[in-house]
Amino acid sequence: MTYEESIAYLYAKAPxxxxxxxxxxxxxxxxxxxxxxxxxxxQNQFKSIHIAGTNGKGSSSHFIAAILQAAGYRVxxxxxxxxxxxxxxxxxNGQAVEQSFVTQFIVTNQSLxxxxxxxxxxxxxxxxxxxxxxxxxxxxVVEVGMGGRLDxxxxxxxxxxxxxxxxxxxxxxxxxxxxxxxxxKAGIIKPGVPVVISEKHPETQxxxxxxxxxxxxxxxxxxxxxxxxxxxxxxxxxxxVLNRQKQVYLENQIVGLSGLYQLKNLRxxxxxxxxxxxxxxxxxxxxxxxxxxxxxxxxxxxxRWQVLSHQPLVVCDIAHNEGGLKEIxxxxxxxxxxxxxxxxxxxxxxDAAKIFPLLPQQAYYFFAAPAMPRALPxxxxxxxxxxxxxxxxxxxxxxxxxxxxKQAAQADDMIYVGGSTFVVAEIPEL
Numbered sequence: 001m002t003y004e005e006s007i008a009y010l011y012a013k014a015p016x017x018x019x020x021x022x023x024x025x026x027x028x029x030x031x032x033x034x035x036x037x038x039x040x041x042x043q044n045q046f047k048s049i050h051i052a053g054t055n056g057k058g059s060s061s062h063f064i065a066a067i068l069q070a071a072g073y074r075v076x077x078x079x080x081x082x083x084x085x086x087x088x089x090x091x092x093n094g095q096a097v098e099q100s101f102v103t104q105f106i107v108t109n110q111s112l113x114x115x116x117x118x119x120x121x122x123x124x125x126x127x128x129x130x131x132x133x134x135x136x137x138x139x140x141v142v143e144v145g146m147g148g149r150l151d152x153x154x155x156x157x158x159x160x161x162x163x164x165x166x167x168x169x170x171x172x173x174x175x176x177x178x179x180x181x182x183x184x185k186a187g188i189i190k191p192g193v194p195v196v197i198s199e200k201h202p203e204t205q206x207x208x209x210x211x212x213x214x215x216x217x218x219x220x221x222x223x224x225x226x227x228x229x230x231x232x233x234x235x236x237x238x239x240x241v242l243n244r245q246k247q248v249y250l251e252n253q254i255v256g257l258s259g260l261y262q263l264k265n266l267r268x269x270x271x272x273x274x275x276x277x278x279x280x281x282x283x284x285x286x287x288x289x290x291x292x293x294x295x296x297x298x299x300x301x302x303x304r305w306q307v308l309s310h311q312p313l314v315v316c317d318i319a320h321n322e323g324g325l326k327e328i329x330x331x332x333x334x335x336x337x338x339x340x341x342x343x344x345x346x347x348x349x350x351d352a353a354k355i356f357p358l359l360p361q362q363a364y365y366f367f368a369a370p371a372m373p374r375a376l377p378x379x380x381x382x383x384x385x386x387x388x389x390x391x392x393x394x395x396x397x398x399x400x401x402x403x404x405x406k407q408a409a410q411a412d413d414m415i416y417v418g419g420s421t422f423v424v425a426e427i428p429e430l
Contacts, residue, residue: 003099006106007086013113014120031118032152035126038112042126042133046076048156049272052144052185053164055324056198056265059257059304060164061143063269066256066298067291068139069093071283076132076140078153080121083302083425090128092135094299101131121145125152149187159279161188161217162272163208164265165199165323178203186211194218194275198268222271228263233334235307237262241270250288256295259305259317260334261327266292303424305331308417312409313337314402316417316424320347322354328418329358337414341405344385345369345398345423348376356388363416364408365392366401370422398426 001009036043049064051057058079065077075093082088087096105127106113113123125145132140139159144151148163166182182204189195189211197208200223212219225244232238237258241250249270255262270288277283295301305328308314313335319328332340340363346352367382369375376384378394385392395401398417405415417427424430 001103001107003103006103009110010106010120010123014118014123028150029152029155031116032122032125032155034116035112035118035122036129036155038116039109039126039130043129043156045133046137047139048158049139049141049276050144050153050156050158050161050188051141051164052148052151052161052188053198054166054181054185054321055319055327056164056261056268057143057162058318059259059262059301060162060198060265060269060272061141062295062299062301063257063265063292064162064272065091065094065141066295067269067273067283067288068141068281069298070290070294071281071287073138074136076128076135076137076142077299078125078128078132078140079143080124080145081421083421083430088300089124090131091299092132092137094297096300097127097131101134102127105130119152122152129156144185144188147184147187149184151188154188157190158188158193160272160275161190161193161195162268163188163195163197164268166201166204179207182207183211189215189217189219191215192217194220196268196271196275197221198271199223199264220271220275222267225274226267226270228266228270230260230263233260234258239263239266241266250285250292253289254293256293256297257301257304258307259327260331261324262304302430303421306430308427308429311411312341312406312413312415314406314415314417316427316430318421318424319418320350320420322351322358325355325358325418328416329360332360332414332416335414338410338412339364339414341366341409341413341415342392343368343395343398343401343405343415343417343423344381344392344419345378346376346381346419347374347422349374350376350420352384356385356390359385359388359390361389363390365390366395366405367392368395368398368401368423370398370420370426372422375420375422398423399428402427 077091090097227242237255303318367378369378
């Protein structure tokens, strides 16, 4: 097979959840356990850090990977979904997995695909673990796909677990209350393994405490340990970080990811790094400073409050649920612009009743659907949005919607592109 043929085979054999939704979802760990056992359990050949959460787990994973890279470690990074290329999901020191490895893995393990019938995410997870073992990484930062307890990544025993935050998303799989969702995320807590909770919430705190106690796992709520204050919000995010004694730990620190929601993520990241230092990892203050500032260059992260151009200001972000979009709207409101234009698309399984009321009515919308079965058609999206006072026009693609927005906008306007990871993925210049 060529690389293109192997990827086509993988998509055909194991449809991707992000593409088709429930039809691709397989509950339980039996498949991934059987798959990795057949591969020689590569996940046991390197140290790991496990990260879950509704929002912020991707940014937090990249921050931690960047800091560890700055400290000189060989770092694997497994995240999902990808934006442009499948290979983005699996990286070592910021470099994507080689297409030749992907092809060889798929060709070599076709018999396992036939006998085990793993999901797309299970195949990808096993591939990542195999690649990290092959590359002899010092540590792999592993982001949960969805939930935690039954996620395919949950066969690792990490050095530390980090749970970023809990908000409403994928309720049909994870539960319809924050406490139930937290129980699924808390499933990554392992016996004796320290766990950090980035955000403290009255509805979820008891869930995490109970799970940690049952596993005799040391638990830390990052908000009790760190305070992050924004000194400058735009165009670059600059912060001061105070420790528990209210002493300045980082001063005038430039943060490579400029979304204001990173203030919450940074608490969890710094708390996790602090615990790794206590465990004996060789991470100096200078490594933390470099990792936070150079996170994009070190890890090649895209799509987190990413500024694509100025005059007009064009920004994209992959936020796609209630919690993430609340943060994004606050960030938009903090900007200065004459008129706001929004390129918007959504998946059909998202709760419009919770999302549309958050969106600004004073903006003009260009509605578009990413090219995938799970996307909500643009005309349905526009009709639904109209019920919430959101007005605009239907476009045939994300690319054409962005082109129309740029044509309409003046130099002092702002264009925001979002609503789904897959909307951002179809931005031509990304």
